[in-house]
Amino acid sequence: MRAVVYSQTGGPEVLRLIDRPLPEPGPGEVRVRMAVSGVNPTDWKARRGSLAGEPVDPAVVPNQDGAGTVDAVGEGVDPSRVGERVWLWEAAWQRVDGTAQEFVTLPERQAVRLAAGASFDVGASLGIPALTAQICLTASDAGPRRLAPNALSDQSVLVAGGAGAVGHAAIQLARWAGARVITTVSGDEKEMLARSAGAEHTVNYRAPGAAEDIRGIAPDGIDMIVEVAPAANAALDAAVLAPNGTVAAYATDGGSEVGLLVRDLMGRNIRYRFVLVYTVPPAVKEAAIADVTAAAADGVLEVGTDAGLPLHRFPLEQAAAAHGAVEGGAVGKVLIDVTESADSAA
Ligand SMILES: NC(=O)c1ccc[n+]([C@@H]2O[C@H](COP(=O)([O-])OP(=O)(O)OC[C@H]3O[C@@H](n4cnc5c(N)ncnc54)[C@H](OP(=O)(O)O)[C@@H]3O)[C@@H](O)[C@H]2O)c1
Numbered sequence: 001m002r003a004v005v006y007s008q009t010g011g012p013e014v015l016r017l018i019d020r021p022l023p024e025p026g027p028g029e030v031r032v033r034m035a036v037s038g039v040n041p042t043d044w045k046a047r048r049g050s051l052a053g054e055p056v057d058p059a060v061v062p063n064q065d066g067a068g069t070v071d072a073v074g075e076g077v078d079p080s081r082v083g084e085r086v087w088l089w090e091a092a093w094q095r096v097d098g099t100a101q102e103f104v105t106l107p108e109r110q111a112v113r114l115a116a117g118a119s120f121d122v123g124a125s126l127g128i129p130a131l132t133a134q135i136c137l138t139a140s141d142a143g144p145r146r147l148a149p150n151a152l153s154d155q156s157v158l159v160a161g162g163a164g165a166v167g168h169a170a171i172q173l174a175r176w177a178g179a180r181v182i183t184t185v186s187g188d189e190k191e192m193l194a195r196s197a198g199a200e201h202t203v204n205y206r207a208p209g210a211a212e213d214i215r216g217i218a219p220d221g222i223d224m225i226v227e228v229a230p231a232a233n234a235a236l237d238a239a240v241l242a243p244n245g246t247v248a249a250y251a252t253d254g255g256s257e258v259g260l261l262v263r264d265l266m267g268r269n270i271r272y273r274f275v276l277v278y279t280v281p282p283a284v285k286e287a288a289i290a291d292v293t294a295a296a297a298d299g300v301l302e303v304g305t306d307a308g309l310p311l312h313r314f315p316l317e318q319a320a321a322a323h324g325a326v327e328g329g330a331v332g333k334v335l336i337d338v339t340e341s342a343d344s345a346a
Pocket of ligand 1: 161190277329
């Protein structure tokens, strides 16, 4: 079978397409015939490592996310899972076997049944972005630990950077849960995408008066901010938060040191929560997986231009170009077609 691997850290050029034996699923594992592999910033960051040219041994198959069909099961796994359409999460987290290959074996809990109406493109876009978004949206003191219709119906949510992959999923999940959703964007193209994702209000965070604009939309303040750039947006966030509001920060875009006015935030009981999807407690991860699976089944996590997340497709042999596109800041979702027609919703 064909697999993309890297055996040293570095730029996209370290990715090589090789042939290797078909893996057999071990106890408790499934083998998945990959249809689509999803690429996220975490994948190129892992590939680059902290220093170029460091040996990676054994070689690593990149990419955490993907979707496909179970084609074999190991000992202890229900054989009826063969033929099941699944989405994968964290395939390459502390493992050498990501999704940029024709077949991947992994623990069966990391291959989750994909609803009949959800395409492989949707399935390959859930793992990192939608799980992160769910964890952020459930990170407040008073708010729900689970998302479902009406779970956030009394909440005002601000999604920073609503045209990004995580921001897109956060808009969709927050709307599904009934929140009033405002998002910040940097310009007209991204405003259009964020609105297509379901954002009711958009504000250009680079324009003067962004805080006043948000305050005008949500006079009582924002209950939850899903934040991609906590350092760059610290002042804006402080200006618009409601008492007892939460900032769920999941990235360091725009800087990794945050300056906060403690007395002001303390007086309003503001919560800052930092989120890394890989390391949340197992129960939090399980809840996120269940909610994201349910939302995908409800058809609210669609991808593509009409849904506000343009797709950029590459064949497996162009995995390096796919990584380069994400690294270069592609607007939308970068997918790698591995073995099957990408649009095959059952
Ligand atoms: N902690 C975790 O578990 C976790 C999980 C997933 C992703 N991440 C990280 O999160 C970041 C985003 O991932 P992604 O896949 O969503 O990337 P993406 O699709 O490239 O989206 C990033 C978005 O952030 C926007 N942005 C940048 N600076 C902003 C600012 N100051 N205010 C508002 N929006 C801003 C960008 O648009 P403009 O520049 O045009 O505004 C872009 O739309 C990456 O660094 C990734 O590694 C972390």
